[in-house]
Structure formats: C-alpha cells, structure tokens
Amino acid sequence: MFALNGIEHRFGKTLAVRVPAWSAAPGERWLLAGPSGSGKSTLLHLLAGLLRPSQGSVAVGGQNLAELSDTALDRWRGRHVGFLPQRLHLLASLSALDNLLLAQYLAGAPADRAGAQAVLAALDIGDLALRMPDTLSQGQAQRVAIARAAINRPALLLADEPTAALDDANALAAAGLLAAQADAVGATLVVASHDGRIRDAFARRYDLEAAA
Amino acid sequence: MNLVRIAYAYARRSPLATLLNLLLLTLGVATITLLLLLTTALDERLKRDAAAIDLVVGAKGSPLQLVLAGVYHVDVPPGNIPLEEIERLRRNPLIREVIPIALGDSYRGYHIVGTEPAFLGLYGARLAGGALWSAPLEAVLGAEVARRSGLALGAQFAGSHGLVEGGEIHADNPYRIVGILAPAGTVIDRLVLTGVDSVWKVHEHEAQEEHAQETAAAGQPGSASAHAEEPAVTPGREVTMALVRYATPLAAASLPRQINAESSLQSASPAYESARLFTVFGVGTDVIRGFALFLIAAAALGMFIALYQAMDARQYDLAIMRTLGASRGRVCGVLLLESLLLSAAGALLGGALGHALLAAIGAWLPAAASLATGALRLLPSELGVVTLALAGGIIAALLPVWRAYRLDVAATLAKG
Numbered sequence: 001m002f003a004l005n006g007i008e009h010r011f012g013k014t015l016a017v018r019v020p021a022w023s024a025a026p027g028e029r030w031l032l033a034g035p036s037g038s039g040k041s042t043l044l045h046l047l048a049g050l051l052r053p054s055q056g057s058v059a060v061g062g063q064n065l066a067e068l069s070d071t072a073l074d075r076w077r078g079r080h081v082g083f084l085p086q087r088l089h090l091l092a093s094l095s096a097l098d099n100l101l102l103a104q105y106l107a108g109a110p111a112d113r114a115g116a117q118a119v120l121a122a123l124d125i126g127d128l129a130l131r132m133p134d135t136l137s138q139g140q141a142q143r144v145a146i147a148r149a150a151i152n153r154p155a156l157l158l159a160d161e162p163t164a165a166l167d168d169a170n171a172l173a174a175a176g177l178l179a180a181q182a183d184a185v186g187a188t189l190v191v192a193s194h195d196g197r198i199r200d201a202f203a204r205r206y207d208l209e210a211a212a
Numbered sequence: 213m214n215l216v217r218i219a220y221a222y223a224r225r226s227p228l229a230t231l232l233n234l235l236l237l238t239l240g241v242a243t244i245t246l247l248l249l250l251t252t253a254l255d256e257r258l259k260r261d262a263a264a265i266d267l268v269v270g271a272k273g274s275p276l277q278l279v280l281a282g283v284y285h286v287d288v289p290p291g292n293i294p295l296e297e298i299e300r301l302r303r304n305p306l307i308r309e310v311i312p313i314a315l316g317d318s319y320r321g322y323h324i325v326g327t328e329p330a331f332l333g334l335y336g337a338r339l340a341g342g343a344l345w346s347a348p349l350e351a352v353l354g355a356e357v358a359r360r361s362g363l364a365l366g367a368q369f370a371g372s373h374g375l376v377e378g379g380e381i382h383a384d385n386p387y388r389i390v391g392i393l394a395p396a397g398t399v400i401d402r403l404v405l406t407g408v409d410s411v412w413k414v415h416e417h418e419a420q421e422e423h424a425q426e427t428a429a430a431g432q433p434g435s436a437s438a439h440a441e442e443p444a445v446t447p448g449r450e451v452t453m454a455l456v457r458y459a460t461p462l463a464a465a466s467l468p469r470q471i472n473a474e475s476s477l478q479s480a481s482p483a484y485e486s487a488r489l490f491t492v493f494g495v496g497t498d499v500i501r502g503f504a505l506f507l508i509a510a511a512a513l514g515m516f517i518a519l520y521q522a523m524d525a526r527q528y529d530l531a532i533m534r535t536l537g538a539s540r541g542r543v544c545g546v547l548l549l550e551s552l553l554l555s556a557a558g559a560l561l562g563g564a565l566g567h568a569l570l571a572a573i574g575a576w577l578p579a580a581a582s583l584a585t586g587a588l589r590l591l592p593s594e595l596g597v598v599t600l601a602l603a604g605g606i607i608a609a610l611l612p613v614w615r616a617y618r619l620d621v622a623a624t625l626a627k628g
C-alpha cells in the first residue's frame with residue numbers, strides 16, 4: 001500500500017527521522033512505535049505528503065509523492081489520506097457535522113449529509129452532530145475527529161498519539177475505533193504511539209530508533 | 213459546505229468585532245454616498261438653473277449676490293438699474309437676448325418676478341394651464357407655488373413687500389392668476405411671474421421714503437448707501453437686473469469687462485460665480501469626506517486587527533484545512549473572502565443607508581425636497597465608493613493572507 005525507501009528527513013542540520021525501508025500492504029494495521037523525539041510525527045507527515053523528505057522516496061498506493069506538485073499533493077492528500085492529529089483540532093466555528101462536511105468539501109467530494117451522519121452514528125455520536133466542538137468532552141471530540149479522518153474513505157488512515165490524553169479504558173476503545181473505521185473503509189492504518197497500553201492491539205509494528 | 217459558509221462561520225464566531233467593523237464601514241460609506249448624491253444634485257441644480265443665462269447685469273455690488281438674487285432667487289438684489297440700460301444692452305451686437313427682471317415683492321416667501329415671457333425659456337418652463345400675463349397685475353404661478361398655496365386659475369392674492377415673509381401687504385393691488393406652469397425642475401417652480409409693469413404699478417404710488425425702506429428691508433447696508441447717493445429716482449423707470457444671452461461665444465471675452473468698466477453697472481457670470489460658490493462649499497464637503505474616509509480606514513484597521521489577532525488560534529484550523537486537502541490558495545481565499553464579505557456588506561448597507569438618508573432629508577425638510585428627488589438614482593461615482601470599501605477589505609486581509617500562505621502545516625501540527 002505504501003513503500004518508504006531510504007528516507008531521511010532533516011530540520012536544518014538535525015536529522016529528525018531515518019527509515020531505510022518500510023512497506024505495508026492494503027488493509028494492514030500498523031503501530032509506529034518509538035520514544036519521544038524519534039520522529040514518529042515527522043514520519044506520519046511524510047506519509048501524508050505534508051512534508052517532502054530530504055532524501056529517499058515515498059510511494060503511496062503506487063503514487064510517488066515526489067512527482068506531484070504542491071497543489072496536486074494537497075488534492076491527493078484530501079482524497080487518499082485521513083489524518084487524526086494529536087490535538088484533534090476540530091474547527092471551533094463549525095458544528096461536529098459541519099466539520100465532516102468541510103472534509104468532504106475540501107477533498108472535492110460531493111456533499112453527503114446522510115453519509116456524514118451515518119459515520120457519526122457508527123461512532124455512537126449521532127446525537128451530537130449539531131453540537132459545537134467546545135461543548136464536547138475529550139472522548140466525544142476524538143470520535144468526531146476520527147469520523148472526520150474517515151469520512152472520505154481514505155486508503156491510508158494516519159493517527160498521531162491518539163491515546164495520549166485518554167485514560168486506560170478509553171485508550172483501548174480509541175484504538176479499537178480506529179481499527180474498526182479502517183476496516184469499514186478498507187484503509188491501511190498507521191498509529192504513531194509510544195503508549196504501552198495499546199501495544200497489543202496491533203498485529204504489526206515498526207520501531208523507530210531515537211534519531212541522533 | 214463552501215468557502216462562503218466557512219467565512220460566515222468565522223465572522224459569526226466573534227459577533228461584536230464583526231458588527232463594530234460592519235457599523236464603521238456602513239457609516240463611512242453612507243456618509244460618502246450621501247455627500248456624493250447631495251453635491252451632485254446641487255451641482256446639477258445650479259447648472260440647470262443657470263444653463264441658459266450667460267451673464268447677469270445689475271447694480272454695483274457683489275457679483276455673487278447678483279447671481280444668487282437674479283438666477284437662483286435665494287438672495288436679495290443689490291439695487292436697481294435704469295430701464296435705459298436695458299435698451300442700451302439690447303442694441304449691443306454681441307448680445308442675442310436681454311430679459312429684464314424686477315424683484316422686490318414676494319408671496320408667502322416665493323419671489324414675485326416682473327419680467328418678459330422669454331423668461332420661461334431660460335428655465336425650460338411651459339404653461340400647464342391658462343395663459344401668460346398680458347396686462348398689469350396678471351400673474352403666472354410656478355408649479356410648486358401653485359401646489360403649496362393651493363391657488364387656482366382666476367384666484368387673487370396680494371404680494372407682500374420685501375423678499376422675506378412678513379413684509380407690508382400690497383392689499384390694494386392684488387394679483388390675479390391667469391396661468392400656472394408645469395414643473396420644470398428648476399427654480400422657476402418656486403417663482404411667481406408677472407409683467408415688469410405690474411411691479412411698477414404696485415409700487416408707483418409709493419413715496420421715496422418707502423423706497424428707502426425697501427432697501428433697508430433688503431438688509432443690504434451697502435446698497436442702502438448706494439441708493440442714498442442716487443438722484444431722486446422714479447421707481448417706475450427701473451428694473452432690478454438683466455439676464456443676458458450672448459449672440460456669440462466671443463462675447464464672453466469682452467462683454468463682461470466692457471460692462472464692468474461702465475460706472476453704474478456690474479456684470480456676473482452664473483457659471484463662474486456658482487463654480488466659485490462650489491469651491492467655498494467644497495471645503496466643507498472635503499472635511500466631511502475626509503471624516504468618512506477616516507471611518508472606512510478605521511473599519512479596515514478593525515478588520516485587520518480582528519483577522520490578525522485570530523491568526524494565532526486560526527493557524528491550527530488552517531493547517532487542518534490543508535491536511536484535509538485544501539491548497540494554499542484556497543486557505544488564503546477563506547481569509548480574503550471573510551474580509552471581502554464584510555466589506556461588501558458594509559458597502560451595500562452604507563450605500564442603501566446613504567440613499568435612505570437623502571430620501572428622509574427630503575421628506576423632513578421641504579427646502580431640500582428638490583435635492584432629494586434623485587434619492588433612488590445610482591451615480592457612477594458610487595461604484596468608486598464600493599471599490600474603496602472592497603479595497604479596504606482586501607488591504608485588511610493582506611498580512612493575514614500572507615501568513616496563511618507561508619504556513620508550515622507539519623510544524624504547526626507538531627507544535628500544537
């Protein structure tokens with residue numbers, strides 16, 4: 001599904017992440033593990049096309065990301081990648097449902113209110129559709145963010161430390177939700193986490209060593 | 213979901229700042245619009261009233277006063293000129309037409325003008341009913357005079373002495389209405405016309421003291437003394453001034469100087485004097501316009517501050533939008549659109565308010581009613597005001613848009 005080859009990324013002269021080779025098949029669930037500062041977030045950004053590697057190549061779904069222009073890369077990301085950021089970053093000006101409709105709109109997908117409502121319902125938050133993000137609990141907000149990442153049925157679903165802010169029970173539940181959503185849309189799942197509580201929820205694991 | 217809805221959602225997120233900036237912009241645009249409409253209406257009005265009159269010839273005094281009294285009928289005349297001067301002007305080959313006017317009386321504040329039928333042509337007037345005057349003490353009412361006084365054909369009224377209300381009533385010499393004019397959109401709508409001989413007849417019994425009283429009533433100390441120096445005059449042999457049309461454009465070069473050189477006469481060009489009046493008047497409008505521009509600038513600054521201040525929190529939203537597939541241009545577009553929507557709303561509301569204010573002024577102040585007739589008309593220059601407001605919106609968004617364009621999505625997501 002994706003293949004990384006000879007990846008190195010530097011911020012200035014500092015090496016942030018190094019991945020000699022890593023590839024995944026469609027539908028696989030991966031845990032991206034490693035201590036803080038080992039470059040997990042950076043690697044997710046490289047996979048999402050939010051960063052271009054200083055060296056090496058990133059191919060996702062047969063597409064070499066280096067071949068895409070900046071604008072084309074933005075459009076590609078909208079269509080093929082679902083991204084769950086650590087701090088969720090729901091748009092505070094928009095309701096839960098509108099956050100999902102925004103994702104459809106920006107990805108160039110047709111507006112599908114019923115579909116968005118269905119995804120929220122599948123995550124057990126169908127009744128929160130019209131609530132504003134600042135009225136939601138952390139767990140509810142995370143479900144909205146997961147829904148937003150999955151709404152366009154991405155081929156690649158990325159999550160950055162999704163359990164850092166959650167208690168034990170919710171941490172496992174969140175990992176389960178991500179896996180369920182990935183299954184539902186047929187996405188390859190990569191969860192970056194150093195959280196030992198969810199280690200066993202993933203069949204596959206890629207370990208990053210602390211860089212430099 | 214679309215860019216407009218996103219922009220609207222953000223504007224609604226901080227309603228007070230949005231409303232304040234909208235209010236400032238609306239007031240600024242409304243002020244400029246009202247000013248544009250008023251000055252345009254006034255300018256057209258002045259030009260229309262004076263369109264056919266090349267030169268006003270009267271007694272020595274201020275040329276502006278001559279024009280205000282003789283063309284626009286908003287001031288008292290400086291004094292009288294002998295009738296022979298009219299005949300002399302008529303013999304001048306540079307002059308196509310000389311129309312004498314005799315002022316001094318009024319009816320309910322409307323000036324009574326003793327003149328000749330050609331006067332109607334100067335102001336584009338036509339009879340709506342009845343006939344022109346053919347004998348002394350026959351009068352023709354302007355459209356507004358007829359409407360406001362309710363006087364009909366055949367009715368009688370007495371003029372009062374002086375050009376302001378409250379003068380002595382000439383009850384023994386009442387006028388009879390023989391004609392009423394159709395509305396012409398010029399000052400003639402507010403005049404009562406009669407023959408020059410009517411004015412002579414009303415005043416012929418009056419002694420010379422009363423003549424002195426007339427100039428006193430006219431409130432012109434300068435002309436009063438001028439009158440005192442004059443030899444004993446027979447009121448019946450004078451007119452107030454002459455309205456002149458040139459036979460050739462060349463006359464403009466020599467005729468005014470030629471007339472002014474004669475000791476007893478003074479000439480004034482309506483075009484020149486009204487332009488001079490407008491420059492005096494223009495200082496006031498410049499001040500108001502400056503204030504309105506200040507309001508628009510304040511609104512633009514307010515929009516800039518609101519947008520820029522929101523950027524620190526907003527950068528995460530923008531980063532997420534990029535993550536969701538929005539290009540740099542689209543993200544910048546949201547910010548620009550937000551600013552443009554607000555300024556467009558301000559421009560539209562302000563424009564509408566400006567027109568509404570003019571209509572309201574026209575409804576409340578009868579004196580301004582004629583200026584407010586164009587309240588529903590759109591001027592080409594209003595497009596400039598709208599452009600100005602939109603430009604303010606764009607300028608307000610420039611720096612935030614630049615920040616949004618340069619946003620490092622990965623770094624923003626990593627730090628927050």
